[in-house]
Amino acid sequence: MFLNRLNLGEKEAFLHLAHHIAHSDKNFSSEEQVVIAKYCMEMQMDDISYNHHNFDLSVILDTFELESHKKIALLELMALIYADGVVSEEEQSLIDMIVEHFELNPNLAITYREWAKGISALLLQGEALIHL
Structure with missing residues (x-):
């Protein structure tokens, strides 16, 4: 919804981050695949080639400099982790690390979770x- 506000480098970093979170529980669900495809359409980008061996969370997170862009990334990632209706320990741990790295208020993550x-549910x- 808000990813079009990111710059090109942040968009690419976001896709790496989204893939990392989606793969973190060893279950890249069809719902998560659909959400990432929608992210690509929204950002008008092709999907990236994700390789967890080359992923460095700190480097990726450091790409986001503006606080508003950090919040956009967190908000959109919350939507991703709730896409399949299951939030794994690995996904929650990554969200906690992102909030800490971005130096955001942990209560913000709770608010974003409820929004997601x-x-x-609305989607x-x-x-x-549509199918009525």
């Missing part, structure tokens, strides 16, 4: 309405 749950309702 609400958006996810499901919208899909159901």
Whole structure:
């Protein structure tokens, strides 16, 4: 929803981050694949080639300099982790590390989590309405 506000480097970093989180629990679900495909469409980018062996969380997170861009990344990642209805320990741990690295208030993550749950529910309702 807000990824178009990121610069090109941040968009690429975001895709690496999204893939890292989606693969962290060893279950890259079809719902997560759909969300990442939507991210690519929104950012008008091709998907990246993700390799967890070459992934450096600190380097990726340091790409985001503006506080508003850090918040956009966190908000969009929350939507990703709730896409399949399951938040694994690995996903939650990564979110906690991101919040800490970005020096954001941990309460913000709680608020973003609730927003992501609400958006996810609305998207499901919208899909159901289409098929009525």
